Amino acid sequence: MIxxxxxxxxxxxxxxxxxxxxxxxRLKISEGILLTILSELRKQDINEWYILxxxxxxxxAPPKTMQSRSGKNKPSINNTNNDMDYSSxxxxxxxxxxxxxxxxxxxxxxxSPDFPPTPHTKKPKDKVEEFIPFIDISDMEIKxxxxxxxxxxxxxxxxxxxxxxxxxxxxxK
Amino acid sequence: xxxxxxxxxxxxxxxxxxxxxxxxxxxxxxxxxNLVCARSDQSGDIKLTRNVFLPIDDEISDSDFSExxxxxxxxxxxxxxxxxxxxxxxxxxQEVRRPMKRGVISSDEVDAIxxxxxxxxxxxxDISGKQAFCTYSIPAESIDSGRSITYHEKVFGRILNxxxxxxxxxNEAMAIIYSECQQERFSGIGISFGAGMVNCAISYKGIETLxxxxxxSGDWIDQNVADSLNMVPNRVTNIKEKYFDMVTGFTHxxxxxxxxxxxxxxxxxxxxxxxxxxxxxxxxxxxxxxxLDDSLPVVISGGTSLPNGFIEAFKSEFEKNxxxxxxxxxxxxxxxxxAVANGLMIKTMASSK
Numbered sequence: 001m002i003x004x005x006x007x008x009x010x011x012x013x014x015x016x017x018x019x020x021x022x023x024x025x026r027l028k029i030s031e032g033i034l035l036t037i038l039s040e041l042r043k044q045d046i047n048e049w050y051i052l053x054x055x056x057x058x059x060x061a062p063p064k065t066m067q068s069r070s071g072k073n074k075p076s077i078n079n080t081n082n083d084m085d086y087s088s089x090x091x092x093x094x095x096x097x098x099x100x101x102x103x104x105x106x107x108x109x110x111x112s113p114d115f116p117p118t119p120h121t122k123k124p125k126d127k128v129e130e131f132i133p134f135i136d137i138s139d140m141e142i143k144x145x146x147x148x149x150x151x152x153x154x155x156x157x158x159x160x161x162x163x164x165x166x167x168x169x170x171x172x173k
Numbered sequence: 174x175x176x177x178x179x180x181x182x183x184x185x186x187x188x189x190x191x192x193x194x195x196x197x198x199x200x201x202x203x204x205x206x207n208l209v210c211a212r213s214d215q216s217g218d219i220k221l222t223r224n225v226f227l228p229i230d231d232e233i234s235d236s237d238f239s240e241x242x243x244x245x246x247x248x249x250x251x252x253x254x255x256x257x258x259x260x261x262x263x264x265x266x267q268e269v270r271r272p273m274k275r276g277v278i279s280s281d282e283v284d285a286i287x288x289x290x291x292x293x294x295x296x297x298x299d300i301s302g303k304q305a306f307c308t309y310s311i312p313a314e315s316i317d318s319g320r321s322i323t324y325h326e327k328v329f330g331r332i333l334n335x336x337x338x339x340x341x342x343x344n345e346a347m348a349i350i351y352s353e354c355q356q357e358r359f360s361g362i363g364i365s366f367g368a369g370m371v372n373c374a375i376s377y378k379g380i381e382t383l384x385x386x387x388x389x390s391g392d393w394i395d396q397n398v399a400d401s402l403n404m405v406p407n408r409v410t411n412i413k414e415k416y417f418d419m420v421t422g423f424t425h426x427x428x429x430x431x432x433x434x435x436x437x438x439x440x441x442x443x444x445x446x447x448x449x450x451x452x453x454x455x456x457x458x459x460x461x462x463x464x465l466d467d468s469l470p471v472v473i474s475g476g477t478s479l480p481n482g483f484i485e486a487f488k489s490e491f492e493k494n495x496x497x498x499x500x501x502x503x504x505x506x507x508x509x510x511x512a513v514a515n516g517l518m519i520k521t522m523a524s525s526k
Binding site for chain 2: 140
């Protein structure tokens with residue numbers, strides 16, 4: 001099982017079964033809640049998991065509810081007691097874990113909290129490697145990119161010549 | 174609207190059927206200070222941006238940022254990015270935040286991965302309808318600290334996967350060889366003086382025979398000058414990039430404060446060059462056992478090598494030492510800011526043929 005934890009909450013995945021379940025609410029989590037969840041995993045004999053997370057640097061109180069510049073209230077939680085807020089959702093999370101356990105038949109064994117091992121099967125060269133992105137930029141947008149451009153005096157022919165020359169020399173032509 | 178990558182979690186990314194005309198080759202130089210991207214369909218133009226960002230305090234987030242390059246996250250938090258962040262921070266005497274430190278992703282800034290992903294996606298540009306292949310730069314392990322680069326390498330691989338780009342890592346100093354040493358049949362010594370570290374690779378006929386890095390480069394200079402003069406490091410960077418000249422020196426500078434900064438920069442530059450040259454020679458003596466018929470060129474690249482007089486100072490320091498190899502020449506890359514990205518793109522093209 002893979003547990004993806006980020007500021008948006010938790011996602012539980014069982015890649016072999018193509019199961020993915022997100023926590024019902026996009027809530028911040030704290031260290032206390034994480035430990036409770038992991039404890040619950042162990043109670044249910046779900047010992048094969050790893051955490052894909054940059055959580056260690058995020059274990060801090062979330063910001064107060066903010067109002068966006070567009071005037072909409074962004075979903076956020078009161079930062080007075082994060083554990084208490086999340087506890088109210090814990091039953092739902094435990095229910096999800098039980099559900100996942102029932103669906104899960106086998107998994108690779110990962111050691112937590114390391115990152116996943118290299119996939120066992122070599123991917124075809126021309127195929128984008130399947131991976132589990134925990135990077136979520138869906139709610140983010142770049143405005144006024146500010147890129148700079150450096151001109152260089154090369155043509156596609158120059159570049160192709162160089163690429164061919166590398167291949168020639170590496171194949172001892 | 175940006176692509177919703179969260180929907181990709183359960184989707185395999187189906188690569189299109191190989192079509193030569195549909196292939197896009199990319200070189201992405203992941204630098205501590207700059208991110209630089211070369212694309213085969215825009216070979217005359219190489220895009221770059223500063224690898225920095227600046228979170229804006231909530232109290233001033235109602236200001237108009239429409240003129241500045243910025244990102245707004247899902248909670249309404251605003252981050253000014255790139256050159257605008259650098260300029261903005263200098264105006265207000267703040268320190269920019271940097272996703273990378275000493276050549277690798279910074280353990281202090283793991284929160285910045287999403288911002289970094291967005292910046293890289295924007296830098297690479299539109300790849301819709303293309304089969305995109307990218308070689309991205311990675312440093313060699315440092316001989317100073319022995320820090321692993323595995324996490325850094327994997328994170329950038331994941332970032333590129335997340336935006337749908339096939340990717341392969343390559344040492345950045347080898348990329349200089351691929352960009353600049355075709356006439357020597359890709360034999361030579363590539364040295365990249367970046368912000369975070371100095372990377373060095375020796376290549377014999379396109380094959381990497383030694384690589385290493387040294388954690389003493391542009392940021393080391395800026396930090397030491399800032400510590401010496403009680404300044405914010407990015408202000409030192411700004412003065413260094415605007416005024417520092419190793420030929421004319423600092424004495425002609427009329428502004429006393431700037432003159433003092435330039436003086437300190439000069440001292441640390443000289444120390445850095447002497448240290449780096451000694452370390453390079455030691456590494457070669459201890460680890461390289463090549464009996465070469467040909468002499469080797471040294472090609473220097475990277476933003477820290479940009480000041481006028483740098484190559485001459487480097488040559489002068491080299492000449493003080495007995496070298497363990499025959500040197501043909503020391504030269505600057507045609508464009509020290511873009512040579513790595515260009516070499517990476519050429520290697521992508523070569524690998525895909």
